Amino acid sequence: MTVAQYILHCLKKHGCHHIFGVPGTSCAGIYFAVDNDPDMKYLVTVNELEAGYIADGYGRFAPMSAVAVSYGVGNLSMINAIASAYTEKVPMIVLNGGPTENEQADQYNYGILFSHSTGKRNADLEIYKNVTVAAELLTDLSTAQELISGLFKNAAETPGPVYLEVANNFWDKEIAITEEEPAKEEAKTNEDVLKAFFERVSDAKEPVILLGSEICRRGLEKHALAVIEKLRIPFCTTLLSKSVIDEGHELFIGTYDSDLVNKPPRRYVEASDCFIALGCIFGIDHGSLVKTQYKTMVDVSYGKARIASGEFEGVALKGFLEGIISHQQAQLLSAGRNEALETQKLLRKPADKPTHDGVFESINKFLSDKGDQMMMVADTCLSSYPASDLHMPSTKMFLANPVWLSIGQGTPASIGAHLATGKRPIIVSGDGGFQMIAQTFSTMVKYKIPSIIAVIDNGLYGIEQFLLDKKFYTDPSTPSIGFNTLNRWKYENFPEVFGGGKGFRVNDTDKFYETLELAFAYKDGPVIIAIEINPKDIPTEYVKKIESLAI
Numbered sequence: 001m002t003v004a005q006y007i008l009h010c011l012k013k014h015g016c017h018h019i020f021g022v023p024g025t026s027c028a029g030i031y032f033a034v035d036n037d038p039d040m041k042y043l044v045t046v047n048e049l050e051a052g053y054i055a056d057g058y059g060r061f062a063p064m065s066a067v068a069v070s071y072g073v074g075n076l077s078m079i080n081a082i083a084s085a086y087t088e089k090v091p092m093i094v095l096n097g098g099p100t101e102n103e104q105a106d107q108y109n110y111g112i113l114f115s116h117s118t119g120k121r122n123a124d125l126e127i128y129k130n131v132t133v134a135a136e137l138l139t140d141l142s143t144a145q146e147l148i149s150g151l152f153k154n155a156a157e158t159p160g161p162v163y164l165e166v167a168n169n170f171w172d173k174e175i176a177i178t179e180e181e182p183a184k185e186e187a188k189t190n191e192d193v194l195k196a197f198f199e200r201v202s203d204a205k206e207p208v209i210l211l212g213s214e215i216c217r218r219g220l221e222k223h224a225l226a227v228i229e230k231l232r233i234p235f236c237t238t239l240l241s242k243s244v245i246d247e248g249h250e251l252f253i254g255t256y257d258s259d260l261v262n263k264p265p266r267r268y269v270e271a272s273d274c275f276i277a278l279g280c281i282f283g284i285d286h287g288s289l290v291k292t293q294y295k296t297m298v299d300v301s302y303g304k305a306r307i308a309s310g311e312f313e314g315v316a317l318k319g320f321l322e323g324i325i326s327h328q329q330a331q332l333l334s335a336g337r338n339e340a341l342e343t344q345k346l347l348r349k350p351a352d353k354p355t356h357d358g359v360f361e362s363i364n365k366f367l368s369d370k371g372d373q374m375m376m377v378a379d380t381c382l383s384s385y386p387a388s389d390l391h392m393p394s395t396k397m398f399l400a401n402p403v404w405l406s407i408g409q410g411t412p413a414s415i416g417a418h419l420a421t422g423k424r425p426i427i428v429s430g431d432g433g434f435q436m437i438a439q440t441f442s443t444m445v446k447y448k449i450p451s452i453i454a455v456i457d458n459g460l461y462g463i464e465q466f467l468l469d470k471k472f473y474t475d476p477s478t479p480s481i482g483f484n485t486l487n488r489w490k491y492e493n494f495p496e497v498f499g500g501g502k503g504f505r506v507n508d509t510d511k512f513y514e515t516l517e518l519a520f521a522y523k524d525g526p527v528i529i530a531i532e533i534n535p536k537d538i539p540t541e542y543v544k545k546i547e548s549l550a551i
Helices: 003-013 028-033 048-059 075-088 101-110 123-128 141-157 191-204 213-217 221-231 262-271 284-293 319-326 328-334 356-373 384-388 408-419 431-436 440-446 463-469 490-499 510-519 539-550
Strands: 016-020 041-044 066-069 092-098 134-138 161-167 209-210 236-237 252-255 276-277 296-303 303-309 308-315 374-380 399-402 426-432 452-457 502-506 527-532
Touching: 003 028, 003 092, 003 141, 016 028, 016 213, 016 284, 016 527, 028 092, 028 296, 041 221, 041 284, 048 066, 048 075, 048 092, 048 440, 075 092, 075 161, 075 236, 075 374, 092 123, 092 141, 101 276, 123 161, 123 399, 134 308, 141 308, 191 276, 191 303, 191 308, 191 328, 191 539, 209 213, 209 262, 213 539, 221 319, 236 262, 252 262, 252 276, 252 296, 262 284, 296 319, 296 408, 308 319, 356 374, 356 384, 356 452, 356 490, 356 510, 374 384, 374 408, 384 539, 399 408, 408 426, 408 431, 408 440, 408 502, 431 452, 440 490, 490 502
Parallel strands: 016 041, 016 066, 066 092, 092 161, 134 161, 209 236, 209 276, 236 252, 276 296, 374 399, 374 426, 426 452, 452 527, 502 527
Antiparallel strands: 296 303, 303 308
């Protein structure tokens, strides 16, 4: 078996059957191997950043993802997407074809730079160490199996991206393969952690559970649901775990997207006398919550547990949840907690012209009508908060980038999510974010990805405007900040430019829902809908935030 063949073997073993990227001479070996493997496919993208984002989206719904680009120019173009996967803990392997031993010797001895070299030794490796959970060079074929299998194990168990650099003349080298031992089961959580948990929860009058990304990454939705129902504790999800459990459940109280806006889930969670975070990653939007609850909260996430002031290492979330489910005290705690809370409802005011609120009212109805056929993708923009209020009619149908917060990530990530789930993406993106990755439309046309892209066309980096000058949205005479203004594009003409798909422009609310229906009927590639929005319009959640700051 060659190096490239063994890497493909490991990918399939970990549930990954696609490689994304832009092939170059240094990484061509892995692509040639895919050509000869009927169980693997590659998807070649327009640029490397797009490839990284697609792999990021794929890894959020599949057990593993893979991306392969050229040394230097490809890797450095892609690094923002890998940082997203690292921050939000997405399992992925970054495959890179590095210089040969002779190329490195020529650079060291004669100052001759090999292709795409900065002149610094192991430059790509050193850079990627900062955005991966492990990074390795394959320099010894005799230890290739151990090194490669170890990286895959790191990516799956941490979880997160790993980096493997293979000398570009090593891809087709034969390596010896020995039978591998099956993976060991996670260790059970010790009794000290369970004891501390039940002591903390036993006196609570208003406990609440917040489910995070680790529930998704490790496939623990059934375990989490069993704990919720065993203890009869209401629960929220973060944006990273939205739709991991049926949002029609009687104990679901909404998505806690941010403590920057005053919505019912926030009020309930912050007022809780026992806040239980399971598998959560906390970013800037959760700063107030964590600071308020830090000394008394329960936080069990990614191998660690903190229960009030007690800290525990090596705590597997799966074992912790199983321990609660089987513990006899769990049944006693559920007594008296049989009142179901009302599910969060999306309440929006009707509007004649498109507004952010009106757009999401239409999308909410559209998702309800189409059921589990759809995947909702909320790019980082002014629409991030209203997207959290959408009701997901099924599970595993929501994607966002709420911790890394990279505008533009959602559109390419939707391709990976579609390939991993089979669900059709509907993406809401600001025009600023979409303009950063607009060529993704070409990839969607090439591979007939049936995405529906709704672009909020207001000619503005709206989220930046809100963060830097909120007065713009309350005072009609206040102009936008000059550097936040965008060039206006005719998005509806994209199909003509890129040779496929459909394009629409809408400027009234009723027309938008009708256009979504037309978009859904077209299944031979992507559809882009430009929604003309007044630059001064802002979602209701932000208006409430501005009003609270003025008090």
